[in-house]
């Protein structure tokens with residue numbers, strides 16, 4: 001698959017490396033309005049650098065584009081890329097505004113079946129194994145899912161000001177995990193807190209949240225988020241069922257534990273942040289995209305999964321504002 005990368009920032013570089021390492025992929029073009037960023041990525045991972053998106057989309061040699069530019073650019077780039085006949089791997093979220101997402105969906109029509117939305121956690125080997133073992137019946141009927149997701153430290157104010165708020169920026173990954181396990185979600189209840197950073201309060205956002213979801217078949221999901229966690233990137237999950245439980249703990253770079261006069265069992269810190277913790281997931285995500293498009297099947301999570309996670313984020317926002325449980329439908 002001949003791929004162009006649009007957006008050469010933090011996550012763009014991760015995808016560039018995955019493409020460069022994939023035996024069935026070739027990084028043909030890299031595009032960013034900051035030409036130095038495009039040139040740096042091209043020098044490390046290949047491809048012709050440039051800043052002209054039109055030239056990328058008009059290039060008949062390109063089969064697929066990876067959109068890793070800021071969220072407000074996604075809808076326009078995705079719509080144009082699908083119209084140009086490209087398969088698309090688009091970073092999350094599709095957009096912050098559901099109306100714009102729906103407009104985009106109407107424009108791309110059947111082209112949506114060649115779009116993957118970057119909910120990389122579905123491809124984390126441990127989370128995926130739990131999902132497969134739950135589906136195989138190992139813990140009986142799934143009754144409760146617990147998702148813990150805490151960032152090591154809050155992002156700077158400039159990022160948070162345009163992020164769309166905690167639910168649409170951060171919890172959106174966890175809403176997708178909830179749907180990955182529970183399927184359709186029918187109720188959302190959320191509480192938020194401002195205990196971490198004054199500048200987040202001043203931006204009108206929250207910096208911690210607990211969200212409860214009910215699946216259509218009755219199972220519950222409990223999501224805990226914080227923008228700060230002193231012991232690192234806290235990414236855990238528990239699936240509890242009628243016959244037992246499967247859980248995933250945080251990952252460390254190695255399994256070495258230390259014993260000495262200073263104390264015992266001090267282990268290395270957890271993998272630092274998403275770039276380290278989810279490297280295998282980003283690679284597997286790209287691999288799934290290449291395989292699905294190559295086989296003519298729709299990649300998952302697809303456009304409609306991206307929309308469904310945004311519906312849940314908006315419902316959580318409504319619950320936070322009103323103090324009510326919000327009923328949702330059609331998130332499958």
Ligand SMILES: NC(=O)c1ccc[n+]([C@@H]2O[C@H](COP(=O)([O-])OP(=O)(O)OC[C@H]3O[C@@H](n4cnc5c(N)ncnc54)[C@H](O)[C@@H]3O)[C@@H](O)[C@H]2O)c1
Pocket residue numbers: 006007008009010011012031032033034037053068069070071073091092093118119120274
């Ligand atoms: N899946 C994940 O784990 C994950 C992690 C981080 C970010 N993201 C998402 O990826 C996107 C990018 O985030 P980031 O942290 O890499 O941002 P970033 O600011 O580090 O990088 C964005 C890059 O896009 C470039 N850019 C701006 N406008 C552009 C345009 N019109 N066309 C092409 N390039 C353009 C910028 O110059 C910059 O180099 C966001 O939507 C974010 O939500 C996803």
